[in-house]
Amino acid sequence: MTGYLHSIESMGNVDGPGVRTVIFLQGCRLRCKYCHNPDTWPLSGGTPVQPQQIVEKLMRYKPYYGAMGGVTFSGGEPLMQPEFLCECLRLCRQAGIHTCIDTAGVGLGEYDELLRWTDLVLFDVKHEAAQEYKAITGGELTQVQPFIQAVRRAGTPIWVRHVVVPGLTDGAAHMRTLAEYVKTLPNVQRVQLLAYHTMGIKKYDALGIPYPLKGTPPMDAHACKQYEKEWFAAYAECEKGEKDG
Numbered sequence: 001m002t003g004y005l006h007s008i009e010s011m012g013n014v015d016g017p018g019v020r021t022v023i024f025l026q027g028c029r030l031r032c033k034y035c036h037n038p039d040t041w042p043l044s045g046g047t048p049v050q051p052q053q054i055v056e057k058l059m060r061y062k063p064y065y066g067a068m069g070g071v072t073f074s075g076g077e078p079l080m081q082p083e084f085l086c087e088c089l090r091l092c093r094q095a096g097i098h099t100c101i102d103t104a105g106v107g108l109g110e111y112d113e114l115l116r117w118t119d120l121v122l123f124d125v126k127h128e129a130a131q132e133y134k135a136i137t138g139g140e141l142t143q144v145q146p147f148i149q150a151v152r153r154a155g156t157p158i159w160v161r162h163v164v165v166p167g168l169t170d171g172a173a174h175m176r177t178l179a180e181y182v183k184t185l186p187n188v189q190r191v192q193l194l195a196y197h198t199m200g201i202k203k204y205d206a207l208g209i210p211y212p213l214k215g216t217p218p219m220d221a222h223a224c225k226q227y228e229k230e231w232f233a234a235y236a237e238c239e240k241g242e243k244d245g
């Protein structure tokens with residue numbers, strides 16, 4: 001069973017709990033305007049690799065994972081290689097490695113089987129409204145439903161992540177509707193707002209792809225923290241409304 005690997009970050013600390021190895025897989029059907037990994041889009045690119053090779057590599061780093069760390073499969077969109085991913089997750093679970101997938105929820109199915117071996121989902125919420133979702137990703141918001149339903153069935157914990165882009169996914173009104181949307185998702189344990197950056201522009205230039213957000217400045221980290229506070233306040237309001245109602 002062959003998978004297609006983009007790259008490996010041996011020890012990261014931002015993609016899930018603790019120290020983690022991040023496996024970036026090839027393939028994604030979305031075209032997010034702010035994507036900083038356009039080189040992961042083609043499924044056919046990357047290095048061919050077997051699940052066993054991935055796990056052997058992870059075993060070398062396992063002593064550094066401690067009680068909380070492990071592996072995060074990212075991309076691209078890891079759900080675009082379901083059979084390969086499933087086998088990797090299964091072998092990791094067998095080897096006692098905590099498993100996490102970083103996903104936008106738009107893949108090729110087999111979600112119930114994948115989630116059997118997944119300890120945590122980092123779920124990238126692109127936008128809560130259908131029109132804006134399409135404008136940002138080129139895809140349909142309804143495409144994420146099968147994955148969300150599978151997570152609900154499996155009971156897998158979710159950490160929501162949302163990229164805050166100036167003029168696109170910022171603003172107090174957006175934080176409120178985002179909070180209402182997140183309230184509808186199952187098993188949410190944590191929400192992280194990520195500040196948009198422009199580090200991917202060079203990759204677009206190298207690939208000869210026009211950069212969709214040309215002229216948009218990076219998101220100010222301080223302003224992003226402020227939005228995070230607004231988001232939490234809006235979420236608390238949603239919860240209160242639910243209890244009162």
Ligand code: SF4
Nearest residue numbers: 028030031032035076
């Ligand atoms: S889902 Fe991720 S990899 Fe795919 S286009 Fe969006 S940001 Fe890029």
